[in-house]
Amino acid sequence: MKVEAMMKTEVISIRKNVSIEEAKKLMESHRIRHLPIVDEQKNLVGIVSDRDLVLDRIPNQKSPSDIEVQSVMVKEVITCHPYDFVEELLSIFYEERIGCIPVVKDNEIVGMITERDMLYTLIQLTGAHQPSSQFEVKVENVSGRLADVTAVIRNHNVNINSVLVYPGETDVTKVLVLRVQTMNPIPIINHLKSEGYNVLWPDTSGEFV
Amino acid sequence: MTKPIFVFSDQLLSYKFSNHHPFNPLRFQMAYELLKETGILSDDQIVKPRKATDEEILLVHNKDYLNAIKKAGLGQLPESLRSSFGLDTDDTPIFKDMHEASSWLVGATLTATEQVFEGKTKKALSLGGGLHHGFRGRASGFCIYNDSSIAIEYMKQKYNARVLYIDTDAHHGDGVQWAFYDDPDVCTFSIHETGRYLFPGTGNVSEKGAGKGYGYSFNLPVDAFTEDDSWIPILEEAIDEIVKFFKPDIIISQNGVDAHYWDPLTHLSLTMKSYRKIPELVNRAADRYTEGRWIAVGGGGYDIWRVVPRAWSMIWAEMNGIELQGTLPEAWLTKWQEKAPVDLPSSWDDGADLYPSIPRKQEICDKNHVMLQRTLQHIRNEKKSV
Ligand SMILES: [Zn+2]
Numbered sequence: 232m233k234v235e236a237m238m239k240t241e242v243i244s245i246r247k248n249v250s251i252e253e254a255k256k257l258m259e260s261h262r263i264r265h266l267p268i269v270d271e272q273k274n275l276v277g278i279v280s281d282r283d284l285v286l287d288r289i290p291n292q293k294s295p296s297d298i299e300v301q302s303v304m305v306k307e308v309i310t311c312h313p314y315d316f317v318e319e320l321l322s323i324f325y326e327e328r329i330g331c332i333p334v335v336k337d338n339e340i341v342g343m344i345t346e347r348d349m350l351y352t353l354i355q356l357t358g359a360h361q362p363s364s365q366f367e368v369k370v371e372n373v374s375g376r377l378a379d380v381t382a383v384i385r386n387h388n389v390n391i392n393s394v395l396v397y398p399g400e401t402d403v404t405k406v407l408v409l410r411v412q413t414m415n416p417i418p419i420i421n422h423l424k425s426e427g428y429n430v431l432w433p434d435t436s437g438e439f440v
Numbered sequence: 441m442t443k444p445i446f447v448f449s450d451q452l453l454s455y456k457f458s459n460h461h462p463f464n465p466l467r468f469q470m471a472y473e474l475l476k477e478t479g480i481l482s483d484d485q486i487v488k489p490r491k492a493t494d495e496e497i498l499l500v501h502n503k504d505y506l507n508a509i510k511k512a513g514l515g516q517l518p519e520s521l522r523s524s525f526g527l528d529t530d531d532t533p534i535f536k537d538m539h540e541a542s543s544w545l546v547g548a549t550l551t552a553t554e555q556v557f558e559g560k561t562k563k564a565l566s567l568g569g570g571l572h573h574g575f576r577g578r579a580s581g582f583c584i585y586n587d588s589s590i591a592i593e594y595m596k597q598k599y600n601a602r603v604l605y606i607d608t609d610a611h612h613g614d615g616v617q618w619a620f621y622d623d624p625d626v627c628t629f630s631i632h633e634t635g636r637y638l639f640p641g642t643g644n645v646s647e648k649g650a651g652k653g654y655g656y657s658f659n660l661p662v663d664a665f666t667e668d669d670s671w672i673p674i675l676e677e678a679i680d681e682i683v684k685f686f687k688p689d690i691i692i693s694q695n696g697v698d699a700h701y702w703d704p705l706t707h708l709s710l711t712m713k714s715y716r717k718i719p720e721l722v723n724r725a726a727d728r729y730t731e732g733r734w735i736a737v738g739g740g741g742y743d744i745w746r747v748v749p750r751a752w753s754m755i756w757a758e759m760n761g762i763e764l765q766g767t768l769p770e771a772w773l774t775k776w777q778e779k780a781p782v783d784l785p786s787s788w789d790d791g792a793d794l795y796p797s798i799p800r801k802q803e804i805c806d807k808n809h810v811m812l813q814r815t816l817q818h819i820r821n822e823k824k825s826v
Contacts, residue, residue, distance in 0.1 A: 362580045362639060364639040
């Protein structure tokens, strides 16, 4: 998926001479935690987060209405492009420990992506936002296993909402996590078991097998 | 004192996908006959349902969907359009006259609603209803039209009522929750097996409503293998606090009975002990907070032989202040044992040896209790700050 597909395009931005007090009010009224700072040409010059505006981080005794955001803003901003892949952004969020990435095209800010947007995308990737049941199949780490498992599901005329592949505890196995669009996955599970698959699904004995 | 009413007619048994589909209307007939044989359902308490009109169905569903269901039931819905309405799947296959069959179920729950609001009774039971997975424009999880959502919208518009919906089915009551997610005049509460594995996957404790309706959706997901001893106390606490907080005009309860240990589709470990207690807790809440007004509908339940007839009878008994004890009527057992593929239990209660003990019992209990705290957190905090 491209960044373009999930970014927020209504960007609230400010100028660098706006006071901290005003910036804070803006964040509160729009319920956001980051404000990009732009110049006359809409070029991005910095960013502030709600944490940058906490009073005890701000020098001397000036009141928040007298301090301009340019004195506390982060100037070296990590940005991305609308055509970047969402998967790449995930590792940037993780490695840089940031909460928000502005999307910039031709020097102009065109969108924002927050950690929360990323989480929602992940929820969509897992398929958990659509009515479905989930089970897991532990398979050998050889090619063709996913196709074998989905072929069984196809026989039951059931739609697959998502497939995730987790690495197993060792290199020898993998775990396929499937969300299927049915309230009754038991015929599929029994079918897979009868073909010798190791299906992880709550068992009536009170343990997960 | 008015007497509770029971909505029933043979038309309600026509909602049937196929002979091997888990959702089987035979369970409703079995429950009806069990009550008759027990002698606690008199003819003057039975009310025949009316069929819901298109206009009523459109209170919740959209027009394209209604037309698609009508066409599907006549065998006229093109194959390419079926999947976008959730049809033609193993869960909700097309069956003949499915629009009519579904409209009867909606009509049954509306009949119960009218009986209560027109003062004919305080308590009404519509076991044909409870199809809580039905979405605005999509069939899901064995459900076509969402009778409870339609009845709630009807109560709101026609009687200006504040409605509390309590859902004790093993699955999350997603259709009803999403229909009123941003509505502060309808409060939904669903206790269910966690969606980690089980359909529909939603019903997380963090789903609390949106916009003006924030704080009016409650979800209590419990662990797989939860037993009576954990389910009953957390349900009791949740109902007490939610009804006190919301102060509804009426309670509508969905009584899916698929959280029983014997149910083949879920992983909870309840017994008849819980199915005695659930209607008792709801009835008590209604008597204290809604002048007794309570509509109960059915729902899931896929051990149709051993669980559903007994569990649903408990709701009717509770409404009428009767306690069912001892053994089931001989005539009923004889008739249905002949047809059943399993041994029917002969008493109202389950034995203590129904299943082997659950190894993680204490851990499950503790986790459920923590979950309860998170479910009620926002109303508990509010109370403190007042
Ligand atoms: Zn259910």
